Amino acid sequence: MHEAATMTHPATGQGHLILEIRDLEAWYGESHVLHGVSLDIRQGEVVTLLGRNGAGKTSTLRAMMGLVGRRAGSIKFEGRETIGLRSDLIARTGIAYCPEERGIFASLDVTENLMLPPVIAPGGLGLDEIYTLFPNLKERARSPGTKLSGGEQQMLAIARILRTGARLLLLDEPSEGLAPVIVQQIGAMIRAIKQRGFTVLLVEQNFRFAQTVADRHYVMEHGRIVDMVANEDLASSLDRLHEYLGV
């Protein structure tokens, strides 16, 4: 049955429910950062989390990966509850995370960075495919990871999680701090991986970029989801979004 659901065209966002988050709360020490986040993602969708700084977007991704101090509620991935799992076991269910600061390792060269995340399931991109999508990474294979430009580091940070066979990618502000032409490349790359059936949850502040790649947008405020806008309704919802995002 899942097989049939996955066959649905990804662009319509009508695949089976791959992720269900209900009433997710999270804390860093004493500070309560998420106050009951609920959202759904279907197989093959690209969904963004929009919101101002401090709204809880990054914390939502980190809570999904088990990288917060404490969390409560429910996160079901492919029907399996992951709220009680350690972060390495969460990764092994098929979720891959690309942090906002990119997390390129200075003491590893580009190839080592690329090959670092262990393959957790079949179906990831092969090295050939990755080098086709990201030709720069091949040219700079032996450079230390942090000697790449910001755009190349972002490409590397995304490329390395495409290899692993994870089906759900959590990307935290991949466009941040990059030149417009690089942001366009990242957008094209996200559309390309969507074509290959990956599901993406994208944290963004830049909704002009978000609307070029996403099927739906969740809006966060004060650690909660406050609205959801389908990409095709974006034009008619601009006033509302401007108010949320203060842009």
Place this chain on the structure above:
Amino acid sequence: MIENLLFELEMAAPQVILGLVNGAFYALLSLGLAIIFGMLNVINFAHGAQFMMGAFVAWMLLAWAGIPYWGALILAPLLVGAFGVLIERTMIARLYKLDHLYGLLLTFGLALIIEGIFRNGFGSSGLPYAPPAAFNALNIDIPIMFLPGYRVWVVIASVLVCLATWLVIEKTKIGAYLRAATERPELVQAFGVNVPRMMTLTYGAGVALAAFAGVLAAPIYSVNPAMGANFIITVFAVVVIGGMGSIMGSVVTGFGLGLIEGLARVFYPEASATVVFVIMAIVLLTRPAGLFGRG
């Protein structure tokens, strides 16, 4: 003039070689400390005690089980390394979320307990452990000096083990995990790597290196409960000079300072015991991160 120089050389050579042998131990011990510190952020004060345990296990294997030197060279690091794994799982792992100081205090306490137990059981006078006769083949007997083959072997073994460790860390997949987890353990774990298990094995490997050095040391120094404590103070100075957590730094600095100590014994013997600490003070004042340290 030339005769004078030869005489100087004859005086200097044995001390320099002795320095190199000491350097071989400094390198092995500070390498283990560096690996443990890099991955676990724990300053392992029990390192000297674990070095001493390596020597004692070699002695016990020979005296009680008839297992000779070569067997001990493999078995003692495995046994003491397993002991390290046990300590990490039951005690050190509970302290990772706290300040470095707690790990230091815990391992310092463990060192005192371990040394106390061995002093109780074996006394403090020391036990003899003869090197295998086979090493006489390596004896160096030239006009300016005589060097027992076993000491030649110690230097060779230390260089080989340091080189192998460096290769594993810099050139293998396991090493890439180790380097990455040293930088960002949380992210490496979020990629699906069992980082807590890596930390346990890393501690075990660092302790095994100390025990390996202990077996190497057994035939040179008498096997006694204080042998680690004597070494470890200098080794910590070596680690500070090389740069906390730097693999290459600890090996190069270990051998380098052994040599400098040896030279000091020739040219200014009064300073031989303090030269390492003088260098440490200078390095701390001018390059607080150490000669090979980052940042």
